[in-house]
Amino acid sequence: xxxxxxxxxxxxxxxxxxxxxxLNVEAGEIHAIMGxxxxxxxTLANVVAGHPAYEVTEGTVRYDGDDLLELxxxxxxxxxxxxxxxxxxxxxxxxxxxxMRQAYNERRKARGEDELDPLxxxxxxxxxxxxxxxxxxxxxxxxxVDFSGGxxxxxxxxxxxxxxxxxxxxxxxxxxxxxxxxxVVSNGINQLAGDDNAVVLVTHYQRILDYVExxxxxxxxxxxxxxSGGKELAMELExxxxxxxxxxxxxxx
Amino acid sequence: MSTAEETRETMARHPFVxxxxxQGRARRTSGQPQWWADLRTGALQKLVGLDVPGRxxxxxxxxxxxxxxxxxxxxxxxxxxxxxxxxxxxxxVPEASSTTLVFANGRYIPELSTVADLPExxxxxxxxxxxxxxxxxVIADYVDxxxxxEDDVFYNLNSANFEDGLVVVVDRNVVVxxxxxxxxxxxxxxxxxxxxxxxxxxxxxxxxxTVIEEYATAEDGVYFHNVVDEVTVAPNSKVRHVKxxxxxxxxxxxxxxxxxxxxxxxxxSTAVNIGAGLSRNDSYALFDxxxxxxxxxxxxxxxxxxxxxxxxxxxxxxPDANSYQLQxxxxxxxxHAVFNGKIFVQQDSQRIDSNQLNQNLxxxxxxRVDTKPQLEIFADDVVCSHGATVGQLEESxxxxxxxxxxxxxRAKALLTYAFAAEVLEDIVVDTLRERLEAHxxxxxxx
Numbered sequence: 001x002x003x004x005x006x007x008x009x010x011x012x013x014x015x016x017x018x019x020x021x022x023l024n025v026e027a028g029e030i031h032a033i034m035g036x037x038x039x040x041x042x043t044l045a046n047v048v049a050g051h052p053a054y055e056v057t058e059g060t061v062r063y064d065g066d067d068l069l070e071l072x073x074x075x076x077x078x079x080x081x082x083x084x085x086x087x088x089x090x091x092x093x094x095x096x097x098x099x100m101r102q103a104y105n106e107r108r109k110a111r112g113e114d115e116l117d118p119l120x121x122x123x124x125x126x127x128x129x130x131x132x133x134x135x136x137x138x139x140x141x142x143x144x145v146d147f148s149g150g151x152x153x154x155x156x157x158x159x160x161x162x163x164x165x166x167x168x169x170x171x172x173x174x175x176x177x178x179x180x181x182x183x184v185v186s187n188g189i190n191q192l193a194g195d196d197n198a199v200v201l202v203t204h205y206q207r208i209l210d211y212v213e214x215x216x217x218x219x220x221x222x223x224x225x226x227x228s229g230g231k232e233l234a235m236e237l238e239x240x241x242x243x244x245x246x247x248x249x250x251x252x253x
Numbered sequence: 254m255s256t257a258e259e260t261r262e263t264m265a266r267h268p269f270v271x272x273x274x275x276q277g278r279a280r281r282t283s284g285q286p287q288w289w290a291d292l293r294t295g296a297l298q299k300l301v302g303l304d305v306p307g308r309x310x311x312x313x314x315x316x317x318x319x320x321x322x323x324x325x326x327x328x329x330x331x332x333x334x335x336x337x338x339x340x341x342x343x344x345x346v347p348e349a350s351s352t353t354l355v356f357a358n359g360r361y362i363p364e365l366s367t368v369a370d371l372p373e374x375x376x377x378x379x380x381x382x383x384x385x386x387x388x389x390x391v392i393a394d395y396v397d398x399x400x401x402x403e404d405d406v407f408y409n410l411n412s413a414n415f416e417d418g419l420v421v422v423v424d425r426n427v428v429v430x431x432x433x434x435x436x437x438x439x440x441x442x443x444x445x446x447x448x449x450x451x452x453x454x455x456x457x458x459x460x461x462x463t464v465i466e467e468y469a470t471a472e473d474g475v476y477f478h479n480v481v482d483e484v485t486v487a488p489n490s491k492v493r494h495v496k497x498x499x500x501x502x503x504x505x506x507x508x509x510x511x512x513x514x515x516x517x518x519x520x521x522s523t524a525v526n527i528g529a530g531l532s533r534n535d536s537y538a539l540f541d542x543x544x545x546x547x548x549x550x551x552x553x554x555x556x557x558x559x560x561x562x563x564x565x566x567x568x569x570x571x572p573d574a575n576s577y578q579l580q581x582x583x584x585x586x587x588x589h590a591v592f593n594g595k596i597f598v599q600q601d602s603q604r605i606d607s608n609q610l611n612q613n614l615x616x617x618x619x620x621r622v623d624t625k626p627q628l629e630i631f632a633d634d635v636v637c638s639h640g641a642t643v644g645q646l647e648e649s650x651x652x653x654x655x656x657x658x659x660x661x662x663r664a665k666a667l668l669t670y671a672f673a674a675e676v677l678e679d680i681v682v683d684t685l686r687e688r689l690e691a692h693x694x695x696x697x698x699x
Contacts, residue, residue: 049656052648077658089653093671102667103657110658142671143653159657 001062002027002198003048003167008059010040010047017043019223020059025167025198030189032201032209034234035220036242041202042086044220045169049083050076063167077103078110080197082165084156086172091143096155099143100125100162107163128161131191133184150181157188166197174201174208186211206238221246259301267305269322270406273447274300276328277413284384288393296412303406315591315623316562321505321531324445326477328414329359332446336438336471338365344469346685349434352377354419356437358476359448361417370431374424375462377433380417380451391422395455395485399511401537401566402481408509411449411481418451421464425457425487432463432493432682441474441501452482456490458515463493465685470528473501478529480508488515488542495680497689499528502559506532516542516571523680524551525689526561527696535564540602543571551580552676554693555588556616562591569598569605572632578609581676583669583693584620591623594639600631609639614672616646616665616697666697 003025010018017040025031035041047054048061050073061068068076091099104124105115116124129136132154144152153173160168173185189212193199201208209217209231217233218225221242226249227233237245264271277297282290305322306313334357341355354377355365361379368377376391383389402408419435437450454464468478478500486492500506506529514520526532538547553561567576582590592611613622626639646668654664673693680686 051652072661073652073655074658074660074664077656083656085653085656089647089649091650091653091668091671093674094654094667098667099654099657099659102659102663106658106660163657 001025002064003200004060004062006060008044008047008061009057010043011055011057012043012053017054017223018047021223021225023218023225025200027166027198028195029215030193030199030201030212032203032214032217032234033220033225034203034206034217034237037204039220040223041220042171045083045171045200045202048169049073049081074106078106080107080166082160082163082168084160084168084170084173086175088144088152088156090145090147092145094143095140096143097122097125097139100159103159104162125162128158131161132158132188134158149176150178153177154181154184157185160192161188164192168192168197168199169202170199171202172204174203174205182208183211206234209234219245221249224249267322269305270300270303270410272326273410273414280414280416284387286389286393288396289389292397292412296409299409300406300413303404303409305406312564312593316531316533316560316589318531321477324475326447327444329446329448332358332443332476333360334358334438334440334443334471336362336365336440340471341365341436341438344436344438344467346432346434346465346682348682348684349432349465352431353434353436354379356417356435356450358439358443358446359417359437359450372427372429374427375429376420376422378420380415380420383420392420392453392455395453395483398483398485398513399537399539401539402509402511405509407479407507408481411451411479411509414447415449415451415481418453419464419466421454421462423456423460423462426459427457428461429463432465434465434467437468437478438471439468439476439478439500439504440472441470441476441503442472443474445475447477447479449479449481452480454482454484454492454494456485456487456492458487458489460487460490463495463681465495465497465682467497468500468506468528470499470501470504473503475503476501477505478507480506482508482510484510484512484520486512486514486518486520489517490515491519492521493681494520494522495682495685496522496524496534497685498524498526498532498534500532502528502530502557504529506534508534510534510536512536512538512547513541514538514545514547517544518542519546521548521679522550523676524549524563525677526551526553526563527692529559529561531560533562533564537566538568540567540569540571540574543573545571545574546576547574548577550578550676550679552673553580553582553590554673554696555583555590556585556696558587560589560591564593564595566595566597567607569596569602569607572601572603572605574602574605576605576607579676580611581673582611582613582622583616583673584613584622585616587617587619589621589623592641593625593627595627595629596637596639598630598632598635598637602632603634605632605635605637607635607637609637611641612672613641613643614645614669615643616669662698666694669697670694
């Protein structure tokens with residue numbers, strides 16, 4: 001099992017956000033977690049990545065068999081956990097290539113591989129830039145500074161392509177994208193997805209699932225996964241909203 | 254009152270000033286042209302009536318000078334330092350390999366200096382060399398030219414005591430491609446000495462030159478650099494001026510920079526203050542003609558109990574000028590950074606565009622920042638913007654970098670470096686810029 005979440009309870013300040021999430025993700029799978037605003041789906045992605053604003057009050061998260069909650073954010077990243085941010089931050093003065101080279105070399109070191117020098121990295125990253133159809137000039141610009149919303153999301157996918165994570169968590173990466181950008185982002189996800197890694201898409205909209213074929217779809221309501229199924233569940237959620245799954249859950253209890 | 258009585262009174266009131274008066278009076282006058290002798294005599298007379306500034310003085314209210322003025326300073330001649338070539342290696346700037354002048358504890362060291370490959374009409378030398386050659390008159394018109402410093406104690410201490418310093422004179426239409434590097438290296442173990450470097454930079458019309466003025470420490474210790482720079486930028490010429498102050502954190506550094514800019518000329522300076530326990534860097538730029546561009550940028554990076562204080566004054570005396578100021582300070586531990594930026598726009602100086610920004614990054618809870626813009630505008634068709642910010646590293650930035658696998662300390666260093674980079678990136682001498690960038694990274698990581 002690549003990711004195994006059991007009975008996860010999470011709090012931010014005084015607010016209980018996750019109330020017992022269970023989720024199993026095998027290598028080679030693509031999962032989609034859908035839910036209305038405030039359901040806790042972004043929190044789930046952030047907790048797995050190690051965001052300091054959240055406190056785990058109960059439950060476990062195991063990554064490749066190890067206790068993930070024991071690790072700091074940066075250690076998780078070096079072990080292959082990647083979070084594509086819903087709102088990528090702008091960092092003036094740090095160039096995109098500088099950040100990615102640093103990040104990539106950290107990942108290589110963790111895998112026992114040699115670091116790449118700036119020239120070697122440049123060759124490597126230029127291949128990846130083609131995947132996301134970005135102007136190579138973006139490499140020399142400060143991270144996300146003066147990028148449009150779509151460019152920021154592409155930049156997250158570029159970083160994912162560079163880092164080749166084992167577990168990619170995409171936090172609403174598809175939100176706010178036009179169809180061209182959505183295709184680029186989907187293409188990046190499909191290129192990454194393979195037998196050894198897994199992708200968890202946190203999304204509000206069913207549309208991306210026309211381009212990225214999920215193995216499993218989960219409906220999240222009020223801090224719990226209330227129903228899981230295949231792609232057809234996404235269609236049903238899109239058509240019928242989330243109330244009916246919440247009610248079904250209530251009836252079952 | 255007789256001179257002797259006045260001096261006794263100064264001695265009682267301000268032994269700091271009196272001691273320098275004594276030292277100035279004892280200095281040799283041989284080889285001095287009359288104008289230099291007059292400058293010294295005038296400054297000595299002036300000093301008798303000047304007070305050491307205290308916190309009640311608006312210009313000095315944020316810093317405490319007591320540790321400087323309560324010490325008995327010896328003249329630099331009592332604290333000689335003979336550096337080896339190896340000792341200087343880390344500060345060598347390859348781009349300036351043929352134009353480097355070395356001063357050690359204030360004294361010019363010709364054996365370690367190189368001045369070669371200059372175009373005809375460019376002169377790079379020192380006061381002492383010009384005196385020995387009997388040619389000091391080439392700079393007579395460019396020394397002590399501004400009233401602005403008339404009542405400034407430190408300026409007058411320098412005028413009364415200086416013996417040497419850099420001289421750059423670039424004739425009309427001459428472009429000096431390689432940067433000129435003046436390296437003041439200090440051995441702080443040689444005794445509590447005061448040095449008064451007097452640097453003179455003069456261009457002719459349409460000339461161009463880049464000067465790197467650097468203060469470095471070979472051995473930590475207590476000393477006092479009391480610098481005066483006088484830069485005269487002729488019409489349509491361009492001067493780039495990079496100052497790097499890395500004096501010992503036990504030392505004191507005070508600098509008065511007079512910049513006089515002619516019409517259509519361009520002066521760009523970047524002052525980096527990293528060293529000294531207490532540094533005070535004041536610049537006064539007089540816009541002496543139309544259509545001038547002037548940039549006064551600065552970076553202060555202080556930790557421990559260091560204090561760095563930067564004062565600038567841009568005096569727009571003619572119409573149609575653009576001026577830019579970006580002062581960034583990074584403050585760690587219990588350190589303290591001060592910025593005071595004055596912008597004067599005189600009546601009839603229309604169409605002035607002046608931009609001033611002071612940004613401060615606090616890396617600790619106990620650090621302190623004081624910032625004060627001061628605009629005095631007497632013309633109506635002007636655009637003057639000014640702003641000041643004080644902030645800390647953003648947690649959201651740290652989390653983003655850590656989520657990419659960068660360790661927390663490394664992420665902090667990267668963000669601190671990024672804050673400084675905006676100032677450093679304008680330094681056109683590549684190896685110097687890279688050395689400073691590496692220094693910032695290293696300092697933040699340790």
